[in-house]
Amino acid sequence: MYPLQFSRREVLRSSVGLAGLTLPTLLELRSQAALAPRATSCIVIYLWGGLSHYESWDPKPSAPAELRGEFSPISTATPGIQYCEHIPLIAKHSDKLAIVRSVHHTQGGHQQGMYVSITGHNPPGGVKAKSRDNWPSLAAMISRFQDPTAGTPGAIRLPYSMYDNGTLMAGEYGGWLGVDYDPVLMRTPAGTPFGGVSRYTNRELDLKLNLQKKRIVQRQTLREQLERPVGSKSDYERHNRFRRMASEMLLGSTVSKAYDLESEDPRIRTMYGDHIGGQSMLLARRLVEAGVPVVQVCAGAGDLAGGGGDNWDTHRGHFPKMKDRLLPVFDRSVSALLTDLEQRGMLEETVVVFLTDFGRTPKINKNGGRDHYPAVYSLALAGGGIRGGQVYGSSDSQGAQPASNPCTPADVHATVYKAMGIDHRTELYDRLERPFQVCDGEPLPLF
Amino acid sequence: MWRLNETSAARNWILLLAAMLVTGLHTDAAAVEKETLAAIKKIGGTVRLVAGNRTEWKVEFHLGGRQLTDKDLVHVAALKNIASLNLRDTEITGDGLVHLKGLTKLEWLHLERTDIGDEGVSNLAGLVNLQYLNLYGTRITDKSLDQLSGLKNLKRLYVWKTGVTDEGVARIEKALPNLKVIRGVDLSNLPASVPSEPEKPGKPIKWIAVSKASEAPKSENGENTEVVFENKSDRKVKIYWVSYGDELKLYGELEPGKTHRQNTYANNTWLISDENDKPLGYFIVGPEKSLAVIPQ
Numbered sequence: 001m002y003p004l005q006f007s008r009r010e011v012l013r014s015s016v017g018l019a020g021l022t023l024p025t026l027l028e029l030r031s032q033a034a035l036a037p038r039a040t041s042c043i044v045i046y047l048w049g050g051l052s053h054y055e056s057w058d059p060k061p062s063a064p065a066e067l068r069g070e071f072s073p074i075s076t077a078t079p080g081i082q083y084c085e086h087i088p089l090i091a092k093h094s095d096k097l098a099i100v101r102s103v104h105h106t107q108g109g110h111q112q113g114m115y116v117s118i119t120g121h122n123p124p125g126g127v128k129a130k131s132r133d134n135w136p137s138l139a140a141m142i143s144r145f146q147d148p149t150a151g152t153p154g155a156i157r158l159p160y161s162m163y164d165n166g167t168l169m170a171g172e173y174g175g176w177l178g179v180d181y182d183p184v185l186m187r188t189p190a191g192t193p194f195g196g197v198s199r200y201t202n203r204e205l206d207l208k209l210n211l212q213k214k215r216i217v218q219r220q221t222l223r224e225q226l227e228r229p230v231g232s233k234s235d236y237e238r239h240n241r242f243r244r245m246a247s248e249m250l251l252g253s254t255v256s257k258a259y260d261l262e263s264e265d266p267r268i269r270t271m272y273g274d275h276i277g278g279q280s281m282l283l284a285r286r287l288v289e290a291g292v293p294v295v296q297v298c299a300g301a302g303d304l305a306g307g308g309g310d311n312w313d314t315h316r317g318h319f320p321k322m323k324d325r326l327l328p329v330f331d332r333s334v335s336a337l338l339t340d341l342e343q344r345g346m347l348e349e350t351v352v353v354f355l356t357d358f359g360r361t362p363k364i365n366k367n368g369g370r371d372h373y374p375a376v377y378s379l380a381l382a383g384g385g386i387r388g389g390q391v392y393g394s395s396d397s398q399g400a401q402p403a404s405n406p407c408t409p410a411d412v413h414a415t416v417y418k419a420m421g422i423d424h425r426t427e428l429y430d431r432l433e434r435p436f437q438v439c440d441g442e443p444l445p446l447f
Numbered sequence: 448m449w450r451l452n453e454t455s456a457a458r459n460w461i462l463l464l465a466a467m468l469v470t471g472l473h474t475d476a477a478a479v480e481k482e483t484l485a486a487i488k489k490i491g492g493t494v495r496l497v498a499g500n501r502t503e504w505k506v507e508f509h510l511g512g513r514q515l516t517d518k519d520l521v522h523v524a525a526l527k528n529i530a531s532l533n534l535r536d537t538e539i540t541g542d543g544l545v546h547l548k549g550l551t552k553l554e555w556l557h558l559e560r561t562d563i564g565d566e567g568v569s570n571l572a573g574l575v576n577l578q579y580l581n582l583y584g585t586r587i588t589d590k591s592l593d594q595l596s597g598l599k600n601l602k603r604l605y606v607w608k609t610g611v612t613d614e615g616v617a618r619i620e621k622a623l624p625n626l627k628v629i630r631g632v633d634l635s636n637l638p639a640s641v642p643s644e645p646e647k648p649g650k651p652i653k654w655i656a657v658s659k660a661s662e663a664p665k666s667e668n669g670e671n672t673e674v675v676f677e678n679k680s681d682r683k684v685k686i687y688w689v690s691y692g693d694e695l696k697l698y699g700e701l702e703p704g705k706t707h708r709q710n711t712y713a714n715n716t717w718l719i720s721d722e723n724d725k726p727l728g729y730f731i732v733g734p735e736k737s738l739a740v741i742p743q
Binding site for chain 1: 493498510511557559579581583603605607629630631632634637638639640670671
């Protein structure tokens with residue numbers, strides 16, 4: 001069914017660097033990419049800093065007081081499943097959520113924990129944000145399998161990049177897939193900002209989406225050139241320039257309409273909350289609706305900045321910060337997103353996955369905080385054919401070790417790939433033509 | 448021997464003939480299919496095989512083919528072997544649904560946000576394999592639900608922003624125990640805005656006039672906070688951050704009469720210059736939100 005002639009655009013999208021450009025690989029990829037029929041889009045919600053599993057998906061009411069913390073569990077819409085009391089709105093959506101309580105890895109630093117969580121692979125030593133030797137993020141990898149002619153960027157990130165005290169973090173980019181697969185950063189155009197957004201994240205330029213009319217004509221010409229079949233004249237040296245211009249072009253139409261939050265029903269906007277956390281979730285929904293295959297939302301201030309701002313790295317004053325600043329925005333925005341995806345009939349075809357660096361320590365430290373803890377923590381998934389109202393795996397009574405079905409971030413990635421009909425064992429080639437499997441994990445039985 | 452050979456030859460001929468016939472038919476069917484696919488693509492549709500090693504098609508118009516009208520649906524009807532069809536946001540009406548009548552392999556059907564009322568929905572009553580039907584944002588009422596209550600395989604029915612009522616939903620849910628009807632939030636109960644807290648004005652900080660950049664001290668570190676610059680002069684100014692390493696970093700330009708909100712840290716120095724980079728003065732940010740007024 002596929003023509004043996006590939007447009008330039010397809011070739012540009014399909015190449016893993018220039019060396020990996022082979023048509024058989026592309027054909028093979030397409031035939032392998034069919035597994036499950038459900039999800040066509042994905043929303044990755046990233047909780048930068050490390051979400052405490054105790055104060056979210058895995059409360060431990062019977063643990064000793066110095067471990068269980070100040071909060072109580074609450075019942076959810078699913079009999080027998082309890083969440084933390086400060087996410088009461090999300091608790092009403094437990095029938096849509098699959099909670100994985102037995103995730104673990106061995107990376108205790110933010111950069112390392114984020115890297116393994118967002119790429120599914122341990123970071124190399126001395127990892128650098130801009131290096132093309134890095135593994136692609138989950139979002140970048142998903143965009144690798146999308147229809148390149150769809151007319152939207154393959155992956156978008158909102159609303160900040162991740163920094164740690166001013167250092168840009170590695171992991172949320174296209175890595176060895178190449179610059180074409182770097183998810184495009186967009187600044188959410190509305191909402192009260194997270195507290196403690198640093199100058200580093202603030203400095204990132206907003207994408208200007210307003211197109212001038214006279215330039216559209218040029219873009220159409222450009223588009224024709226892009227769609228022209230690859231013939232005897234090869235212009236590979238213009239590869240990157242074309243890609244950049246193509247991205248700009250693609251941002252011109254449906255995506256810029258989706259970006260205009262003013263055109264959303266004000267009651268729906270209010271449902272998500274008057275905060276950049278909520279407005280980013282709303283924008284994610286609008287982008288997915290406009291055909292963007294994958295949107296990643298950083299649900300917190302982009303820079304950890306020593307834990308001072310509204311991020312999940314709660315070494316100090318954990319309980320008041322969670323209760324007063326972090327969980328209310330999270331609860332409202334996530335519950336609104338699930339409500340909205342569901343009522344539009346989009347949840348069946350959109351897999352929502354929550355990722356974070358690691359959990360937090362069982363023991364509360366002398367500053368009333370919890371420290372980094374990768375030995376066991378919780379993640380969550382919804383939509384895309386994943387059965388809600390279930391808990392997979394468990395941690396022990398103190399929340400300190402996996403007690404059943406231990407699994408890794410890579411297993412959670414494999415689950416997302418399965419929901420999206422992407423064979424996670426597909427081989428891809430990096431810039432040195434070395435073969436890599438898309439994901440080393442195995443899908444969890446959540447369907 | 449000879450007779451045997453003759454029989455064998457005849458059989459071979461028959462086989463060959465049959466093979467040619469089948470190939471010929473196959474080519475015809477393939478040609479028709481190819482034409483139909485081309486017609487669908489021409490009107491902005493995308494066609495793919497349904498994932499999962501299946502042979503049915505997934506046809507979508509909701510992204511590139513929103514101008515689709517009722518008469519265009521003949522091309523969709525011609526493809527027949529469709530398991531998933533998305534017509535969201537297209538120009539179709541209830542009259543067009545007659546074309547979907549023969550698509551009995553349909554499992555997923557998106558009709559949301561189209562101009563469909565009760566008048567066309569009876570055409571869907573025979574789509575016995577439907578599992579997912581999205582009618583949100585259409586004009587349908589309980590009458591449509593009654594017409595759909597024979598779809599035994601239906602698991603999800605989306606009716607947000609339609610005219611259906613509690614009674615209609617109760618009737619179809621009783622008729623189809625495996626069905627979940629998704630009604631969505633009641634918009635009339637949602638506020639259009641939340642009263643936002645009045646913004647606290649910043650605490651004014653001191654303007655120190657200088658003529659040389661070297662007179663401005665380099666920034667000291669402190670807690671994260673905010674500064675609002677207000678340009679009360681009659682000219683455009685430039686805003687520089689004096690870094691911890693004593694460099695100047697341009698953060699923006701500010702027109703006369705305008706304000707600019709800037710994230711910063713306490714004890715940071717901000718140098719203001721004119722358009723030609725001639726220093727005019729500086730501010731040192733305080734521990735709380737600061738107001739930095741650039742004087743005349």
